[in-house]
Amino acid sequence: MTDQQQSPGVDDLPEQMRVRREKRARLLAEGTEPYPVQLPRTHSLRQVREAYPDLAPDATTGDVVAVAGRVLFVRNSGKLCFTTLREGDGTELQVMLSRDKVGEEALAAWKADVDLGDHVFIRGEVITSRRGELSILADEWRMAAKALRPLPVSHKPLAEETRVRQRYVDLIMRGQARDMVRSRAGVVRSLRESFHQRGFLEVETPMLQTMHGGATARPFVTHSNAFDIDLYLRIAPELYLKRCVVGGIEKVFEINRNFRNEGSDSTHSPEFAMLEFYEAYATYDTNAVMTRELVQEAAESVFGTQVVTLHDGTEYDLSGEWTTLSMYESLSEALGEEATPETPVELLRKHAQRVGAELDPKLGHGKLIEELWEHLVSGQLHAPTFVRDFPVETSPLTRQHRSIPGVAEKWDLYIRGFELATGYSELVDPVVERERLTEQARLGAAGDDEAMQLDEDFLRALEYGMPPSGGVGMGIDRLLMAMTGLGMRETILFPLVKPE
RNA sequence: GGGGCGUUAGCUCAAUUGGUAGAGCUGCGGACUUUUAAUCCGUAGGUUCUGGGUUCGAGCCCCAGGCGCCCUACCA
Numbered sequence: 367m368t369d370q371q372q373s374p375g376v377d378d379l380p381e382q383m384r385v386r387r388e389k390r391a392r393l394l395a396e397g398t399e400p401y402p403v404q405l406p407r408t409h410s411l412r413q414v415r416e417a418y419p420d421l422a423p424d425a426t427t428g429d430v431v432a433v434a435g436r437v438l439f440v441r442n443s444g445k446l447c448f449t450t451l452r453e454g455d456g457t458e459l460q461v462m463l464s465r466d467k468v469g470e471e472a473l474a475a476w477k478a479d480v481d482l483g484d485h486v487f488i489r490g491e492v493i494t495s496r497r498g499e500l501s502i503l504a505d506e507w508r509m510a511a512k513a514l515r516p517l518p519v520s521h522k523p524l525a526e527e528t529r530v531r532q533r534y535v536d537l538i539m540r541g542q543a544r545d546m547v548r549s550r551a552g553v554v555r556s557l558r559e560s561f562h563q564r565g566f567l568e569v570e571t572p573m574l575q576t577m578h579g580g581a582t583a584r585p586f587v588t589h590s591n592a593f594d595i596d597l598y599l600r601i602a603p604e605l606y607l608k609r610c611v612v613g614g615i616e617k618v619f620e621i622n623r624n625f626r627n628e629g630s631d632s633t634h635s636p637e638f639a640m641l642e643f644y645e646a647y648a649t650y651d652t653n654a655v656m657t658r659e660l661v662q663e664a665a666e667s668v669f670g671t672q673v674v675t676l677h678d679g680t681e682y683d684l685s686g687e688w689t690t691l692s693m694y695e696s697l698s699e700a701l702g703e704e705a706t707p708e709t710p711v712e713l714l715r716k717h718a719q720r721v722g723a724e725l726d727p728k729l730g731h732g733k734l735i736e737e738l739w740e741h742l743v744s745g746q747l748h749a750p751t752f753v754r755d756f757p758v759e760t761s762p763l764t765r766q767h768r769s770i771p772g773v774a775e776k777w778d779l780y781i782r783g784f785e786l787a788t789g790y791s792e793l794v795d796p797v798v799e800r801e802r803l804t805e806q807a808r809l810g811a812a813g814d815d816e817a818m819q820l821d822e823d824f825l826r827a828l829e830y831g832m833p834p835s836g837g838v839g840m841g842i843d844r845l846l847m848a849m850t851g852l853g854m855r856e857t858i859l860f861p862l863v864k865p866e
Numbered sequence: 867g868g869g870g871c872g873u874u875a876g877c878u879c880a881a882u883u884g885g886u887a888g889a890g891c892u893g894c895g896g897a898c899u900u901u902u903a904a905u906c907c908g909u910a911g912g913u914u915c916u917g918g919g920u921u922c923g924a925g926c927c928c929c930a931g932g933c934g935c936c937c938u939a940c941c942a
Contacts, residue, residue: 446899
């Protein structure tokens with residue numbers, strides 16, 4: 367009664383939710399706690415399974431255990447009830463409640479009070495059923511937590527939107543959703559271990575930044591009331607990690623969130639997890655090797671193999687050395703005509719027309735090269751491939767190539783057709799960096815809202831001397847995509863969705 | 867951003883040409899001491915996403931909007 371007063375509209379609820387609320391109220395009225403604070407559990411379901419791996423059918427053990435889990439299936443008959451419980455790691459265990467053992471009253475209460483989805487506590491003997499199913503024959507049961515909402519049907523796939531909006535339900539219903547959480551945690555853990563083995567230090571740099579830089583992307587803007595200034599949610603940690611290297615943290619990494627105020631699809635999310643690492647005296651050659659090792663070690667650690675099995679059942683080989691391509695050479699090959707850093711913009715536009723790429727006429731040489739390359743080459747790349755030596759003008763934080771003019775020491779790592787990581791020999795000359803950032807600021811003033819701002823403090827740091835260094839950025843969500851074949855919204859536990 | 871498709875019971879989905887909105891599972895009532903998505907009998911469950919319009923009559927046609935998905939463009 368009081369419940370109905372406390373939650374007005376209870377009569378308007380769908381029947382199944384109303385019934386469950388009434389059961390909760392009845393339990394309380396009978397003096398039974400539907401949400402007890404503690405239960406004398408002695409074993410996890412997994413522990414029971416592991417302790418009795420191969421009992422014969424119809425066996426008894428004399429061993430009494432107390433367990434708890436969520437009710438997934440109920441098979442009630444007159445005097446003997448079966449239920450299947452599941453706990454957090456996905457382990458399932460059958461429970462049998464017989465009138466002879468648990469008593470008529472408790473059995474009736476079981477049938478009257480328990481719904482699919484409830485958490486229950488069971489104490490009883492470990493046995494096997496006649497069919498050989500490992501079971502607990504209850505001599506006592508208690509409600510552990512009453513569920514007020516019905517679970518979706520277990521043998522039909524949940525609508526994708528519901529899976530994303532109500533990930534908790536997805537996690538209850540779908541083992542693959544739980545697997546992803548564990549795989550992701552394993553990958554992140556493996557990355558950290560790989561870094562620690564190599565003597566890298568993990569740092570956390572600002573997510574709220576006063577300057578917009580470190581990548582070319584549109585930022586989210588927010589406001590600090592206390593400081594009365596607008597702040598940017600970071601699009602990259604790069605400029606702060608470089609400050610670390612200047613300061614003598616010569617092997618440094620960060621795994622954290624970036625925010626980009628841009629579109630979202632199966633390979634893009636407004637907030638995404640990013641790994642960046644910087645190493646003094648490394649180059650884009652050595653950090654490519656390390657990037658490959660990080661990925662291979664993560665695959666080995668989480669899946670036990672470098673040949674991972676994707677969602678669709680196909681295998682994907684991450685092992686061994688990876689292919690390396692030159693951007694200009696591979697583009698020249700695809701065009702059938704040589705493209706170099708000297709190729710004039712007009713000619714590149716003609717190429718674009720010829721191959722059917724619709725490109726913004728305002729694009730300069732560097733952007734045209736990258737767009738043409740993406741149009742003609744990137745889609746062909748299935749096996750892991752490092753694409754090297756990008757146009758200088760689109761790589762404002764990258765060192766000029768040591769011998770090839772007009773080209774930057776930068777690679778992008780492509781896996782299954784999408785970009786997984788990027789690596790540079792870092793530009794550390796503060797004078798050249800000032801020129802590049804001044805040009806970026808000019809682009810910004812001209813309306814390019816992806817252009818970086820001129821970060822005087824970053825330049826000041828470089829002026830104190832940054833050792834020659836290599837740096838890498840890798841998307842964690844995309845790494846999971848690469849190793850599972852799933853879309854980005856499956857690798858992110860709670861991706862951004864518009865309010866219902 | 868542009869185009870297409872979808873939105874119906876707790877869940878997954880039907881509904882012919884515009885003519886009483888159905889099924890399976892779930893729920894509720896009953897039977898059943900070895901089930902595995904238990905089975906059997908009975909039964910309930912709807913603001914058809916929202917707002918407007920056309921029509922004797924709209925889940926269906928028209929207009930506007932919300933949310934989602936696909937294609938397309940862009941960023942990692």
